[in-house]
Amino acid sequence: MTRPGGTWQNWARTESVRPQLVEYPTTIEAVRRSARSAGARGRALKAVGAGHSFTGIAAAPGTLLDLSDLSGVVAVDRERGRVRLLAGTRLHRIPALLAPHRLAMANLGDIDRQTIAGALSTGTHGTGLGHGGLATQVVGATLVTADGELLTVDDENEPDLLPAVALGLGALGILVDVTLQCVPAFALGAQEQPEPLDAVVDDLDARVRGVDHFEFYWFPHTTVALTKTNTRMPTDAPTAPLSPLSRMLDERIVGNGVHQLVCSAGRLAPPLVPAINRLSARVWGDRRFSDASHRVFTTQRSVRFREMEYAVPLDELASAFREVRDLVDASGWRIEFPIEVRVAPADDRWLSTAYARDSGYIAVHRYWRADHRAYFAAVEEIMRAHAGRPHWGKLHTLDAAALRERYPRFDDFLTLRDRLDPTRMFRNAYLDRVLGA
Numbered sequence: 001m002t003r004p005g006g007t008w009q010n011w012a013r014t015e016s017v018r019p020q021l022v023e024y025p026t027t028i029e030a031v032r033r034s035a036r037s038a039g040a041r042g043r044a045l046k047a048v049g050a051g052h053s054f055t056g057i058a059a060a061p062g063t064l065l066d067l068s069d070l071s072g073v074v075a076v077d078r079e080r081g082r083v084r085l086l087a088g089t090r091l092h093r094i095p096a097l098l099a100p101h102r103l104a105m106a107n108l109g110d111i112d113r114q115t116i117a118g119a120l121s122t123g124t125h126g127t128g129l130g131h132g133g134l135a136t137q138v139v140g141a142t143l144v145t146a147d148g149e150l151l152t153v154d155d156e157n158e159p160d161l162l163p164a165v166a167l168g169l170g171a172l173g174i175l176v177d178v179t180l181q182c183v184p185a186f187a188l189g190a191q192e193q194p195e196p197l198d199a200v201v202d203d204l205d206a207r208v209r210g211v212d213h214f215e216f217y218w219f220p221h222t223t224v225a226l227t228k229t230n231t232r233m234p235t236d237a238p239t240a241p242l243s244p245l246s247r248m249l250d251e252r253i254v255g256n257g258v259h260q261l262v263c264s265a266g267r268l269a270p271p272l273v274p275a276i277n278r279l280s281a282r283v284w285g286d287r288r289f290s291d292a293s294h295r296v297f298t299t300q301r302s303v304r305f306r307e308m309e310y311a312v313p314l315d316e317l318a319s320a321f322r323e324v325r326d327l328v329d330a331s332g333w334r335i336e337f338p339i340e341v342r343v344a345p346a347d348d349r350w351l352s353t354a355y356a357r358d359s360g361y362i363a364v365h366r367y368w369r370a371d372h373r374a375y376f377a378a379v380e381e382i383m384r385a386h387a388g389r390p391h392w393g394k395l396h397t398l399d400a401a402a403l404r405e406r407y408p409r410f411d412d413f414l415t416l417r418d419r420l421d422p423t424r425m426f427r428n429a430y431l432d433r434v435l436g437a
Helices: 026-040 091-101 118-124 159-165 197-202 203-209 244-270 270-283 292-299 314-331 375-384 400-404 410-420 429-437
Strands: 001-006 019-024 045-050 063-066 073-077 084-085 138-144 150-153 174-181 186-196 213-218 224-234 287-292 305-313 341-344 357-367
Touching: 026 045, 026 063, 026 138, 026 174, 045 174, 084 091, 091 118, 118 174, 138 159, 150 159, 159 410, 186 197, 186 292, 197 203, 197 314, 197 341, 203 213, 203 244, 203 314, 224 270, 224 292, 287 292, 305 314, 305 375, 314 341, 314 357, 314 375, 357 375, 400 410, 400 429, 410 429
Parallel strands: 019 063, 045 063
Antiparallel strands: 001 019, 073 084, 084 174, 138 150, 138 174, 186 224, 186 287, 213 224, 213 341, 305 357, 341 357
């Protein structure tokens, strides 16, 4: 389906563009036709997913491909636990698609509104040193290249390209399907509780190495860390899920409704923020439950915000966090959103923030109507001093020259880009900045 270009904007309202043309392909063949048509017209071509990136990575000034209708399961290899999905499949739909096969994704982030292609292409990750980012679960992929041809990358077809294609920033072609290495369905036991911040940070290395999945949140202007520890359980283990009422109270009313009021009040009266944050730290995240993995990993978030996240070497995570905390304490700013700290193991994906090093992540947020610029810039300076790598889908200011220093396979990726997209059909302003024009 083709429509005249309207204005596209992302969820965070940080990016908007008016494409020349919007197309809604329902088949892979339709994507190929779009690529050939764009090539014949010399027009840029970009696919968009759910618009959950904070950067302009999906902005499409030429032809925008909305892959919403390219969704669902293509094939299942029960013996090897592999599932092939169309690129527009939303993460929150995948558990139901895998359930009949008693399979699950090995790890997830805390938001599941993205498409699988968008999540992979931007380096989405969860937490836990035993389980890498989503791109590490990819064992096969199909791209539509700039000439409208199909490139299949898997165990038997150009396997050396998989570490690039699995996390390709949308720069190598249009990702139309992916094959995930799934695991037997499992449950998670969740323990969420407030703890003294200094004790958590002082013991951070032991904590992340001692459990399956660990993360914590810190509300600025408090001395409390909200810790989240998830322990993997067999799928047939007895579970104690949150009741529907309890989940609604925790996530919709406190986590979203109350937090929306907090953000609005903080914007109107910034001096109230420290007291509000101290109250939030007391009422959030003090619970124990167990449930199917996807219902523990993910949460519902409706409060609109802006985010920057950097990965630093794991052995520098605690010191980097302390510098951010000291910055906030000394700044006079009133920061209404918590800072999130997670971890991931080293992997082999060329543009992964965890490439070749165990990594710790520090994510800072601001309410979307608040001015984030000074805060993010100051935090970014700290992250850069710790050899930080920015999340590709979240706000940052680094360009190709700075990023080349941080990624040993950066030039190998550019060489592959030259091969697959020599005319730069898949370029946009963001990719020009981070990869070079």
